[in-house]
Amino acid sequence: MQDGRIPIYQVIQDFIKNQIQTGVWSPGDKIFTEKELMEKFEVSRITVSNALTGLTKEGWLNRIQGKGSYVHDMALSLRSTAQSGPSIGMITPAEQEESRRNVIGLILPNISDFFSMRMNKGISKALKQSGYNFVLMLSENSKEREAAAIRELLYMGASGLIIFPVDAETYNEEILRLKLERFPLVIIDRYLTGIETHFIGSDGVEASRLAVNHLYELGHRDIAICSDVPLSTTTIEQRLSGYMKALKELGEMINPAMMLTDFYVDYEREELDEQHPLFRYVKNGLATAYITLNGTMALHLFRIVRHLGLEVPKDISIVTFDNLSPSREFNFFTYIDQHEETVGRLAAEQLLGLLDDTGKMNQQENKYRKLLIEPHLVSSVSTAGCPVRTKP
Incomplete structure (x- = not known):
């Protein structure tokens, strides 16, 4: 090293x-x-x-x-x-060192959902014929684990990294160091505000606009948006911005009470917390439709609705980010397709373009590129026309 x-x-x-x-x-x-x-x-x-x-x-x-x-x-x-x-057929130390140099690392928060799996699939496909070994490490959405994974991949002699940053209010210093040293790096899904890097992800502003417009066309006017991810995360900022932009374009007032973001959910808890702000919000019937900014939140919201004796979409409609099923044919939720496999493929292709034949940074690639993929809404059975409400 x-x-x-x-x-x-x-x-x-x-x-x-x-x-x-x-x-x-x-x-x-x-x-x-x-x-x-x-x-x-x-x-x-x-x-x-x-x-x-x-x-x-x-x-x-x-x-x-x-x-x-x-x-x-x-x-x-x-x-x-x-x-x-060494003899014929054995790997010599020189060959082992060469193998370590031909490594491209991918760091994901987790790979427990289809969103991450599809992104991983896109990267794998793009690197299959590249001659690089592909090493995946998981940060478990921890800054410390993310930093450790970066250091470990550098010790392995990685030529370049693709990083899906963790949800955090501040950036990982290891990522900043990579940026300052001009190490071949592509950030996916959420970019780092104020810090130029190569970035590929979905257009969060347009995604929320699609969700709001879909529900509005179905007659919903009390549309809530909810997330348990820190507001400082750029994807959340984009999606909230798109939500407000869509309402303004429709001539609607923005009600801050419909923006449910300042809370934490313990998804490992078996019993629902009936004192949780989100539970009480749904129970009080303050919204007829919800936009959840991740799939796990959509499932949690669905549990609350069912626990209250209500039905989706008869009583409450739900639009979520991320397809929670392996295919469109078996999907229950109306969702925003962020084309994560395409994002993964383009990220890998971008990184390969940053590297020359020796695995070093291509000096011709001196301009940072930010690419936003256009999202699409896929309608399913979790959304329907707004239920008629009787005045108390």
Whole structure:
């Protein structure tokens, strides 16, 4: 590496290889667990997992889901070869270093929904024939984990990074450092206000306009918009701006009480909190339609509506961002299609364009480009005409 340090994942790999080469562990033996390796080297699970994955690919280990890692039978030949020197078919240190340089890293908050899966799919497709190895790391929407993932990918010798930033009020200093050092980097979904970087995402202003106009055409006038993501997040700013812009264009007054953003939802909680502001808002019938700024919020809102003995869309209509199902055919919610697979593909193509044949920053690419993809509304059964209300 440039600073002369050995990546920690490689230290772990060298330790395991040494245990095998010296006969401490034999073929079929179970090695230390991930937790034991984490404690021994004082590193994260991501680092340990990367080390074990690399050894599995090289043929040193077998990893069995739910049981652990075992020394592979092939390790005998690897051990003898390592002691006598490289031979035909073996990966030399120079080849390993070249392999590490041919890495492009992707950092996502999570990959638990179809939105992230489709974005990941688009990136994978674009990189398939590029000659680069593709490494995915998850930040779990934590700034600390995001920073650790960036550092780990740099230790691996990554040539470039694609980052979906976490929801946070301030930027990650590691991202700022990449920007200052002009490291090949593309930001997706939410850009960094006041900091120029290559960016690709969906047009949030237009997306909210589509949602408001759809509900307005169905006769809804009390349209609420809700999100539990920090307001400082640029995607939320855009979507709120589009919401207000659409109402102004329709000649409607903007009611701040319809903008439900200053709250937190514990999605792991099994029972609904009947004292939660969103629950009380729905219970009091203050809106006939809701726009949720993420799919998880849409599902939570649906639970509240059903708990209150109401029906979607008979009593309340819901439009959400992100398609919650694997295809349009099985989708219940009317949603904003942000074309995440296209965003992923274009981000990967953009990053490849920033790199020259040696994996270095292409000096001709000195202008930052911001690309907004036009979203589309896909209507489904969660929206219908506004119910007739009787005056109290």
